[in-house]
Amino acid sequence: MTTTLLGSHRPGTTLLHRLPAGAxxxxxxxxxxxxxxxxxxxxxxAFLVGAVGLAVWSGMPLRAxxxxxxxxxVMAVLLAAYQSWQHGWPRAVESVGDLVTLVLLATVLTVTxxxxxxxxxxxxxxxxxxxxxxxxxxxxLAFALTIRAIPTTIxxxxxxxxxxxxxxxxxxxxxxxxxxxxxxxxxxxxTGDALHARGLGDD
Amino acid sequence: MxxxxxxxxxxxxxxxxxxxxxxxxxxxxxTERRVALIGPNGSGKSTLARLVNGLVGATTGRVLVDGxxxxxxxxxxxxxxxxxxxxxxxxxVMPTAAEDVALSLRRTHRDKxxxxxxxxxxxxxxxLEGLGDRSVxxxxxxxRQLLALAxxxxxxxxxxxxxxxxxLLDLANSRRIGDLLFSLPQQLVLVTHDLDLAARCDRALVxxxxxxxxxxxxxxxxxxxxxxx
Numbered sequence: 491m492t493t494t495l496l497g498s499h500r501p502g503t504t505l506l507h508r509l510p511a512g513a514x515x516x517x518x519x520x521x522x523x524x525x526x527x528x529x530x531x532x533x534x535x536a537f538l539v540g541a542v543g544l545a546v547w548s549g550m551p552l553r554a555x556x557x558x559x560x561x562x563x564v565m566a567v568l569l570a571a572y573q574s575w576q577h578g579w580p581r582a583v584e585s586v587g588d589l590v591t592l593v594l595l596a597t598v599l600t601v602t603x604x605x606x607x608x609x610x611x612x613x614x615x616x617x618x619x620x621x622x623x624x625x626x627x628x629x630x631l632a633f634a635l636t637i638r639a640i641p642t643t644i645x646x647x648x649x650x651x652x653x654x655x656x657x658x659x660x661x662x663x664x665x666x667x668x669x670x671x672x673x674x675x676x677x678x679x680x681t682g683d684a685l686h687a688r689g690l691g692d693d
Numbered sequence: 694m695x696x697x698x699x700x701x702x703x704x705x706x707x708x709x710x711x712x713x714x715x716x717x718x719x720x721x722x723x724t725e726r727r728v729a730l731i732g733p734n735g736s737g738k739s740t741l742a743r744l745v746n747g748l749v750g751a752t753t754g755r756v757l758v759d760g761x762x763x764x765x766x767x768x769x770x771x772x773x774x775x776x777x778x779x780x781x782x783x784x785x786v787m788p789t790a791a792e793d794v795a796l797s798l799r800r801t802h803r804d805k806x807x808x809x810x811x812x813x814x815x816x817x818x819x820x821l822e823g824l825g826d827r828s829v830x831x832x833x834x835x836x837r838q839l840l841a842l843a844x845x846x847x848x849x850x851x852x853x854x855x856x857x858x859x860x861l862l863d864l865a866n867s868r869r870i871g872d873l874l875f876s877l878p879q880q881l882v883l884v885t886h887d888l889d890l891a892a893r894c895d896r897a898l899v900x901x902x903x904x905x906x907x908x909x910x911x912x913x914x915x916x917x918x919x920x921x922x
Binding site: 680 | 772783784786788792809
């Protein structure tokens, strides 16, 4: 069972759920650029508060949200420590705030939007580029599969950690990392075979 | 029925110790409605099955499906040949049951609402009604295998190649999937360790050590395998 909300749709009736996928994608894209472009710790904290507000509004269960952000939060703490040491606390607040904001926005998008809708939206948006050789269906399929790959990769990492724990190897980085890489590559190949088996991705 | 032909096909895989021969030179024609491939683990039967829709490429020789060369006309062949894997989890690529079937319908149903309606109808046809919005992770093993088959069959193939589709299932689900496979109008190429299922086919090939060591009526092939295994 997947433990992450990022990449997992949760049906609901909030305004965020009802908004068209295209509007959400475009808005989040613009907001993402603004979050990265606007500098300073105050704005980073303001964006973070806004993202938390959106997450609450989307109806995502907060406990599950915190659990799914666990990995990112660990990375954020490490990043904050490094940035404080190298560039001072204002840069640390900005970097970590921006990172968590972007992950939260991506989670809100995937929680409130079925992958099928994102697939349709990307296909429609890219259709005009067919003239210059862009295969809209292929790009949209790749986009959808990338979203699907996030919870799968986290699930594989969790299972690998359990396997390492079961053998008392939880402190061995090889036992924790190597199987993840191998299984993620194997999963990618299996997904390719699965699409191939249905004749998809050939067009 | 379709015509599957293997002409002097071999499959070799390069390894550090030289080429590993997975399938020795094999020539055969399959025109029967139900064909079983049986044999021990690692015998080459899955490789033989995977050749039919190009999941594995022939090192030498050629594979034809209704006269279409799998290596040259792969796209056309894959539209005729669907493939079901042992582990349905490897085959389900979308988050919910309805979205997964809808993915197979994208080519034939451009309208989203119509596609979803068709996907739900297909799910109902396979006894998965009411599960359209269920996460594929939340389905039982039997439901996942039914969904995987529904996803493949929704593309409308003429031939279904099923690689040990009942191996991971309990007895009840194994029977359910077996009965479903034998009720399909498609030509079926079934890789299986379930000899009762194999015996229901019109023809069976016993594969061992990368060679077809027996080819004939299913009952006789199963008998041969039982006595030589």
